[in-house]
Amino acid sequence: MPNRVAVIGAGIAGLSAAYQLRDEAELVIYERNDYVGGHANTVEVIEDGTTIGLDTAFIVFNRPSYPGLSAFFDELGVPVLAHEGGFNMFDLDTGVEFGTLEFDLPEHEIVERYPESFLGIWRDAQRFHAEAPRHFLRKQAEFGLGAYLDLHGYSEAFKRGFVVQLATAVWSIPPELIWQMPASTFIAFFMAHDAEGLGGRSVAWHTVQGGSVTYVRKALAAIGAELRLDDPVVAVEDLGHWVEVRTLSGSSERYDSVVLSTHADQALSILGNPTPAQQAIEAVRYNTSSCLLHTDEAVLSKDRARWRSWNFGTVTTDGQSRAWPVYHLNQLQDLNARQDYFVTLDCPIEVAPDKVIKRITYSHPIITCEVRDLQSSIYRAHSGSRVLLAGSYFHSKSLGPDQIGSHEAAFSSGVEAARAVRAVLADPQFSRRDHAHSKSTQEEAL
Ligand SMILES: Cc1cc2nc3c(=O)[nH]c(=O)nc-3n(C[C@H](O)[C@H](O)[C@H](O)COP(=O)(O)OP(=O)(O)OC[C@H]3O[C@@H](n4cnc5c(N)ncnc54)[C@H](O)[C@@H]3O)c2cc1C
Numbered sequence: 001m002p003n004r005v006a007v008i009g010a011g012i013a014g015l016s017a018a019y020q021l022r023d024e025a026e027l028v029i030y031e032r033n034d035y036v037g038g039h040a041n042t043v044e045v046i047e048d049g050t051t052i053g054l055d056t057a058f059i060v061f062n063r064p065s066y067p068g069l070s071a072f073f074d075e076l077g078v079p080v081l082a083h084e085g086g087f088n089m090f091d092l093d094t095g096v097e098f099g100t101l102e103f104d105l106p107e108h109e110i111v112e113r114y115p116e117s118f119l120g121i122w123r124d125a126q127r128f129h130a131e132a133p134r135h136f137l138r139k140q141a142e143f144g145l146g147a148y149l150d151l152h153g154y155s156e157a158f159k160r161g162f163v164v165q166l167a168t169a170v171w172s173i174p175p176e177l178i179w180q181m182p183a184s185t186f187i188a189f190f191m192a193h194d195a196e197g198l199g200g201r202s203v204a205w206h207t208v209q210g211g212s213v214t215y216v217r218k219a220l221a222a223i224g225a226e227l228r229l230d231d232p233v234v235a236v237e238d239l240g241h242w243v244e245v246r247t248l249s250g251s252s253e254r255y256d257s258v259v260l261s262t263h264a265d266q267a268l269s270i271l272g273n274p275t276p277a278q279q280a281i282e283a284v285r286y287n288t289s290s291c292l293l294h295t296d297e298a299v300l301s302k303d304r305a306r307w308r309s310w311n312f313g314t315v316t317t318d319g320q321s322r323a324w325p326v327y328h329l330n331q332l333q334d335l336n337a338r339q340d341y342f343v344t345l346d347c348p349i350e351v352a353p354d355k356v357i358k359r360i361t362y363s364h365p366i367i368t369c370e371v372r373d374l375q376s377s378i379y380r381a382h383s384g385s386r387v388l389l390a391g392s393y394f395h396s397k398s399l400g401p402d403q404i405g406s407h408e409a410a411f412s413s414g415v416e417a418a419r420a421v422r423a424v425l426a427d428p429q430f431s432r433r434d435h436a437h438s439k440s441t442q443e444e445a446l
Contacts, residue, residue, distance in 0.1 A: 002026045003256040003425050006245050007225070008233045008270075011038025012058070012069075012407050013390040014261035015216070016414025018223045019072065021421060025256070027225035030247065032232035036220060040407075042211030043293055043358050047337055053211025054329055054341050056293050056360055058407050062205045065192045066408040067398060068415060076218040079209040081334050086308035089165050090301040092315040096161075097306055098122070117157055124158035132187040144369060145186050146179025160321060165312030169325035171405060172345060172364040173287050182372045188402035207333050236260060236387055237272040243386045257421045261390040261414060263363060271387060277380035283370045284393045286363040289345045296355035299326050299344050307331070315348060322348040365393045367404055375401035382420035390417040 003025040007014045010031040018027055035041070039057035046052070060083055063070045073080065088099035098118055102110065103125065110122050131152070135141040141148055145167075149159055163186075167178040170189060193203045208214050220227075228247070235246040242254040260267045264284035268274060297304075300311055311326040329341040344351070345362075365371065375395045382388055394413035396403040403409050 004028070004254075005257050005259065005421055006030060006243070006253070006255045007259045007261060008236065008245065009038065009260065009262035009266075009391075010036040010227075011261060011391070011410060012040060013392065013394075013410040013414045013417075014038075014259060015219045015223070016068075016072065016411045017259040017261060017388075017390055017418045017421070018225055018414075019219060020415055020418030022223045022225070024422065025425070027223065028228060028253070028255075029223075029225045030228045030231065030233050030245065032230070034230040036227065036229070037212065037216040039362065040212035040216050041360065042213035042216075044211070044213070045341075045357065047339065050336075051210075052335060052337050052341075053213055053333075054293060054335075054343075054357070055207070055211045055333060056291055056343055056358070057362055058212050059207055059327065059332060060205045061407055062193070062203050064203065065399065065403070066406070066411075068396070069408050069411045072219075072411060073208075073215060076215060076222060078215040078218055080206040081209050083205040083207050083332060083334070084309065085203075085205060086331075087166075087310040087312065088301060088306045088308040089161065089312045089314070090306070091161065092313060097301055097303070099306070099308060120155050121158050121161045124154050125162055128154065128158075129190065132183075133191050136184055136187040136191060139184075141183040141187055142369075142372070143183060144179060145181050145183045148183035161314065164323045165314065165325070168323050168345070169310060169312060171367055172289050172362065173366055174289075174346060175321070175323050177287060177366055180369070181367045182369050182402070185367055185372060185402045185404065188400075211333070233270055235272060236270050238386050255386075257386045257388065257424045259388050259390055259414070259417045259421060261417070263391055264365070264389075264393045267389055267391070275381070275384045277377070277383070278385065278387070278389060280374060280377065281381065281389065281393065283374045285366050285368070287366050288361055288363045291360045291362050292342075292344050292347060292351055293357040293360070294342055294344070294351050294355045295339050295357070296342070296351045297340060299324070299342060299347050299349045299351065300328070313347075313349070317348050324348065365405055371404065372401055375404065379416060382416060386424055388417040388420045388424075390414045 005021055005025040006028045007018045008030045010029050041056050042053040044051050044053050061069055086100040090097040096118055110119055164175045231247045231249045233245055234248050237244045243258045244254055246252045264281040265286055307328050309332040314323045324347040325345055327343040378394055390413040392405050392410035395401045396409045396412040
């Protein structure tokens with residue numbers, strides 16, 4: 001009888017694990033949504049009889065920082081497009097705008113053509129890009145980003161006008177939580193992607209042609225698993241000789257092993273008797289963002305010529321400074337479309353209701369120093385249980401502890417979970433025929 005393995009959660013972490021195991025076990029994929037992909041979530045609209053795939057969360061990747069994912073896409077024959085980078089930051093309070101264009105200019109032009117307030121940000125950005133990599137390499141940046149920037153004397157204007165926007169967009173977290181993230185993680189992002197971070201021209205960023213749903217469909221066809229959609233798993237119990245999986249609709253089945261590839265908090269809420277190493281993922285907290293896919297340009301700079309793939313707005317409302325990213329999907333995904341399509345996250349500017357295509361709530365791990373510290377032991381969760389965890393809250397093993405939260409991190413965790421499933425299935429201690437072993441003796445042995 002073939003081994004039976006369940007994968008719970010059909011984001012990239014779960015798809016990655018299922019893909020690795022496709023020829024080695026009978027696979028069942030459980031997903032609480034009515035679609036597969038998790039944050040690979042494409043909304044398809046029709047314009048003049050042509051389908052246009054609009055990505056609402058995962059959109060971009062590049063080969064150097066996404067080696068596993070890139071190889072996976074190559075194997076599946078996923079068509080990808082070059083993504084022309086570029087960002088623009090616009091402050092609705094002051095009217096100041098700056099972005100890719102300005103950071104390429106020599107200092108004397110900034111002095112001549114731009115307000116004093118921007119000159120300070122420009123100089124701080126140049127200094128940050130010059131000195132921060134040194135601090136990273138000397139391990140002098142493994143503490144909170146807010147404390148790091150204060151220690152090195154960066155201005156409030158730089159923090160508010162540059163750091164906040166980029167971090168809000170890259171890690172999908174609200175401004176007030178950015179200062180807790182490890183400075184090393186923030187710096188590592190720029191080191192990997194050059195000074196512009198997102199859409200830098202020295203790194204060839206890509207998007208998936210037709211939207212990420214293109215890769216999801218190809219992955220599902222290659223995996224060939226049984227799919228159980230729209231039915232959340234409510235309990236996962238490692239009973240020593242097998243794992244029992246129960247769903248909201250009342251189904252209950254036994255598996256030889258399970259990959260639990262939901263977010264960390266969701267995993268702990270359904271996993272009975274977690275091992276101490278599994279329980280340790282409770283350190284990962286999540287932030288919820290309200291994502292809007294729409295066609296209302298009110299959320300952007302008034303100067304259309306300044307629109308870029310990545311746009312970051314700032315405005316003061318009720319005495320509070322608010323920042324929000326706007327993805328201009330037409331530029332980002334190189335769309336051939338009549339309409340302009342935008343994705344905004346937690347945007348304080350009201351979007352006309354008749355221009356809203358879809359509202360989606362996403363949750364994303366908050367990358368704190370605690371979460372980074374957890375990375376030194378997180379893969380211990382892959383021993384001592386038939387239930388293996390995966391998700392973007394694990395770091396990419398090949399890229400290191402600062403590569404958390406991305407599609408590559410999640411993909412890599414799926415590969416590692418599949419490897420651990422193989423070890424479980426190959427270990428006689430875990431054999432279904434070996435009924436003498438109880439769960440506690442297995443744990444003691446490990
Ligand atoms: C707005 C936004 C933009 C992003 N853009 C990028 C980008 O461009 N590039 C990049 O690399 N990363 C990006 N990310 C990061 C992204 O989160 C990761 O790249 C990755 O997609 C996370 O994958 P995952 O499999 O860990 O989680 P998810 O994709 O969230 O998958 C988890 C799955 O588990 C399912 N699930 C949960 N509970 C249950 C249950 N009880 N039973 C059954 N199923 C369950 C969920 O429904 C979901 O499908 C973005 C994130 C956000 C929020």
